[in-house]
Amino acid sequence: MKELVCIVCPRGCRLTVDEDNGYAVTGNSCPRGAEYGRTELQNPTRVLTTTVKVAGGMHRRLPVRTNRAIPKGLLLAAMEEAAKVSLTAPVEAGQVIIPDLLGTGADLIASRAMPVAP
C-alpha cells in the first residue's frame, strides 16, 4: 500500500494505491485520480512546460509545452532538446516546435502566438 497526493487538479486528493492488488486506487474523487494513482507507481509521467529561444518577436522567449505527459525520467533530456531550438517570429499558438519529442509520441507545442515585434 502506498499513499500519494493526487496532482491532477488543485483539489489534491489523498490516494492509497494497493500495488499487490492490481494497483487498485482508493481516496480518489474522479476517474482521473485513479488513473494518476496507477501510472504514478508504474510509469510516472509529467507534462513539461518550458520556454524556447525566439528571435524577432515581441518577447525573447516562447512558452512551450508537451501536448501530453511524458515519462518523468525524460524531463531533463527533454529540456536539453528544448535548449537547442531557435525560432524566428511569427509563431502561431499550438504550432508544433519539436514533433515526437525523444520518441515519446508527444509533440512540444507553442503555448501562445508570438507576433513579430512592433
Next chain:
Amino acid sequence: MYELIVIGGGPAGLAAACRAWDAGLRRILVIERDRELGGILNQCIHNGFGLQRFKEELTGPEYAGRFITMLQKTGVQVQLDTMALQIVPGRDGAPHQVHAINGQEGYQVLETRAVILAMGCRERTRGAISIPGERPAGIFTAGAAQRYLNIEGYMVGRRVVILGSGDIGLIMARRMTLEGAKVLACVELMPYSSGLTRNIVQCLQDYDIPLYLSHTITDIRGHNRVEQVTVSEVGPDRCPIPGTEMVFDCDTVLLSVGLIPENELTKGAGIAMDPRTSGAQVYENMETSIPGIFACGNVLHVHDLVDYVSAESERAGAAAAAYVQAGQEEPADHIIALKNGEGVTYTVPQQIRLGTQARTAEVFFRVNRVTKAAAIVVEDADGKETARFKRGHLAPGEMEHIALPAAALQSASSPLTIRIEEVPQ
C-alpha cells in the same frame, strides 16, 4: 462617454469586459499598462489553469489566450501601454472620471457610467518582512524572477534558497531546477505550506527539494552578490530559536511571501476598504461602497485559482451592465453583513443586499488553520443556524466557497457569522 471602463487587462479585466459586452454594453474600454493583454498569466508558463472553467489543463498563456480571443470577437476597445492614474467618482448620478496616460493620447480624462477595478496584486518584498542582513544583489521576489526567466530570457541564479512556500515560490523551485539551477531549500515560517498540495508534490518532492516548515531566513550575507543565507527554526511564537541555525552557500534568494492587492486607485477614489483582505468592501454583486464602481479578481482578494477569478469577474461584468442599463444601483430591501467567526480570516462579499428577487449568494473565504474534517457553520445575529456545509480537508492555502441559499438569507437577521467547527474523525 463610455458605459464601462475596466482598469486592468489580466484575467479579471478580460472576463469582466467580455461578460459586460455579452450583457449588452457597447461602449467598453479596457486600460492595460503592459504592452499586451493577459496580465500575470503570460509569465505563468506552467500548466494547471482552467480545470474548473474549461475542463482542461492549460498553461497560463493558453488560459489568457482563450479570453483574449473572446475579447477580440467583441467591440471592446483596448488601450495598451496605458497607466490609469486616478478615479474621480461622480456624485449624484454624474459620470465617473478615469484619468489615464499613454504615449499616443497623452493625458486623458475619460468619462464613464461604470468602472470595474481589476488591477490585480503585487508581491511582498524583502522590505515588507524585514529580513536582517546585508543587501547584496541576487534577492528577487519569485514573480520578478519568473518574469526574467520566462519572458525576458535571463537566468537569475545557480544556487537558490526560496523563502515562503506560496505557489509562485514552489513553481519557481521546479522551473529553476529544470533550467539547471540547484534549489537548496524552500523555507516556510508557518508550520504548514501556503501553497497548493499538488505543487508541494510536483514542484518540491519530484525534485527532492527539502521543505523546512517552521523555519525562516535570519541572515543574508554577501558583498556584491548573495553568498550565504542563514536559516533558523522558529518556535510557536514564530521567533527564531537560537542554536538551530543552518547555513546555505547560495547566490540567489527568491521570496514568495505573500501578495498584496494593488489598491492605490481604489483608496484614492475614497472607496471603503476591508483591512482583512486589503481590498475594497463589496456587496454580493461585486459593487463597492461607491455606486457604479465594482471590483474583482486579485485586487479584491488574493485567489489561488484563476478559474475563480474569471467567475467572480463575470459577476462584476454582469452587475456593471445591469447598473448601466438600470441607470442606478439595485434597490435593496435589507442588507446582511457577513462576519468571520472562529477559524475564518475574511469573507468576500462583506455584505449581501437582499432585493425583491431572492437569490443564492456565493461567499468566498479563507480559514486560518489546517483541519482534516470540518463543518462550515453559518449563524445569524440571534445565534440561529442558517446553513451548514460539510468539508473534508481545509487549509489556509486553499480558498473556500459556499453558496448561501436564498431562503436562508431571507429569514436571517444581520449579521451572519461564518465559522469553522472541527468534526472529530
